[in-house]
Amino acid sequence: MCATCGCSEEGHARIVDMDADHGHQHHEHHHHHDHGHEHSDPHEPTHDSRVVRLEKDVLEKNARLAERNRGWLDARGVVMLNLMSAPGAGKTTLLERTIRDLAGHPPVAVIEGDQATLRDAERIRATGGRAVQINTGSGCHLDAAMVAQALHALDPAPGTLLMVENVGNLVCPALFDLGERARIALVSVTEGEDKPLKYPYMFRAADCMLLTKTDLLPHVGFDRDACRAAARRVHPGLPILELSATSGDGLDAWYAWLRHPAAWTVPPATPEAYAP
Amino acid sequence: MHELAISESIVAGIVERMGDARVIRVVLEIGRLSGIVPDSIRFCFDLCAEGTSLAGAELAILEPSGLGRCHECGRDLVVDDPLVTCPCGSVDLEVSGGREIRIKEVEVL
Numbered sequence: 001m002c003a004t005c006g007c008s009e010e011g012h013a014r015i016v017d018m019d020a021d022h023g024h025q026h027h028e029h030h031h032h033h034d035h036g037h038e039h040s041d042p043h044e045p046t047h048d049s050r051v052v053r054l055e056k057d058v059l060e061k062n063a064r065l066a067e068r069n070r071g072w073l074d075a076r077g078v079v080m081l082n083l084m085s086a087p088g089a090g091k092t093t094l095l096e097r098t099i100r101d102l103a104g105h106p107p108v109a110v111i112e113g114d115q116a117t118l119r120d121a122e123r124i125r126a127t128g129g130r131a132v133q134i135n136t137g138s139g140c141h142l143d144a145a146m147v148a149q150a151l152h153a154l155d156p157a158p159g160t161l162l163m164v165e166n167v168g169n170l171v172c173p174a175l176f177d178l179g180e181r182a183r184i185a186l187v188s189v190t191e192g193e194d195k196p197l198k199y200p201y202m203f204r205a206a207d208c209m210l211l212t213k214t215d216l217l218p219h220v221g222f223d224r225d226a227c228r229a230a231a232r233r234v235h236p237g238l239p240i241l242e243l244s245a246t247s248g249d250g251l252d253a254w255y256a257w258l259r260h261p262a263a264w265t266v267p268p269a270t271p272e273a274y275a276p
Numbered sequence: 277m278h279e280l281a282i283s284e285s286i287v288a289g290i291v292e293r294m295g296d297a298r299v300i301r302v303v304l305e306i307g308r309l310s311g312i313v314p315d316s317i318r319f320c321f322d323l324c325a326e327g328t329s330l331a332g333a334e335l336a337i338l339e340p341s342g343l344g345r346c347h348e349c350g351r352d353l354v355v356d357d358p359l360v361t362c363p364c365g366s367v368d369l370e371v372s373g374g375r376e377i378r379i380k381e382v383e384v385l
Contacts, residue, residue, distance in 0.1 A: 025363075043301075043336075043383075045383050047329065049300060049383050049384060049385050050292065050383070050384060051381055051382070051383045051384075052293075052381060052383075052384060053380070053381045054289075054293060054379045054380065054381055054382060055378060055379070055380060055381075056289055056378065057376075057377065057378055057380040058282055058285050058286055058289060058377040058378060058379060059282075059285070059377055060371065061285065061289070062285075104312050139281070140278060140281075141281070142282070164277065171278065171311070172278035172281075174311060175278055175311055176278075191365055197359065200358035201311040201358060202361055204347070233357065233359070233367050234359065234367075236347075236368040239320060
């Protein structure tokens with residue numbers, strides 16, 4: 001059976017789970033000549049085989065679990081944010097400072113993702129914030145199933161602002177919806193200003209970018225305008241905040257952003273889920 | 277290396293749908309804007325398929341492009357790269373498609 005047009009030969013069963021998406025087939029054909037590797041069509045099954053059309057989205061299970069997490073959080077009046085960056089951009093330090101400064105208005109809880117150790121969760125706990133740690137082992141990102149487990153362990157109280165500190169990685173976490181209300185990408189001034197161009201998927205997926213460690217700007221020759229331009233190159237209109245968790249510069253704008261969920265992308269089920 | 281997790285999901289998804297039927301060929305669609313590297317999937321797929329009903333299955337990967345519409349000049353263009361610039365110079369494009377990560381079909385005995 002030909003997978004494109006459905007022409008069938010005698011004796012071959014054909015099971016169609018979903019209609020073919022002709023819009024995409026145009027591109028398949030368009031690009032076949034670009035690649036020396038396998039072609040889907042035409043393909044002739046052997047006489048004793050059959051082709052089963054699945055049209056199954058590989059991330060569908062994660063998306064479903066993420067949606068379930070979002071519903072669970074909305075029902076509780078808990079807002080969850082997903083913080084992502086390269087290792088060392090200052091996620092944990094910013095969370096420590098944020099928890100201390102907000103001082104319970106709203107209460108902040110943290111889901112920490114790292115390959116190993118409880119160090120970050122211990123740092124959060126030392127600030128008085130609630131924290132659970134996910135150790136992914138060999139895993140390079142958090143997924144919705146891991147977060148679901150963490151949510152049940154954490155059992156956040158209504159009105160909690162829940163921060164997920166994803167595994168330090170600018171590649172993989174961009175792909176996995178956790179059930180968050182917004183995604184925040186951090187870049188520190190000790191990194192290259194072209195990070196958004198080199199990791200476009202992350203910065204396109206982000207709802208807000210934080211440029212961190214700005215207290216170091218006099219020492220590192222970082223071109224903040226070039227970094228902003230790079231971010232807007234991959235994500236026109238991306239909100240960008242500059243801050244330093246050490247000096248406190250820019251934190252007021254960060255807290256204002258946190259307190260105005262209307263500026264975020266994924267609409268809330270309950271608009272005033274928490275009241276700072 | 278999210279391709280390993282993706283490959284695990286692909287194998288698990290097929291086993292879930294096809295049961296014990298021996299799978300001899302798998303056709304995937306991995307869009308050029310999906311953030312997934314097809315060569316890494318090829319590498320991981322064989323590892324994940326080992327010991328399952330997919331062991332030894334041939335893997336075919338289609339790589340559809342995205343379609344972009346420029347917010348400045350209204351032009352439609354094929355988008356094969358996350359950093360695309362419209363001939364008018366704008367980078368502000370509305371992109372659809374090209375992000376597929378999909379199991380299209382399998383051939384079973």
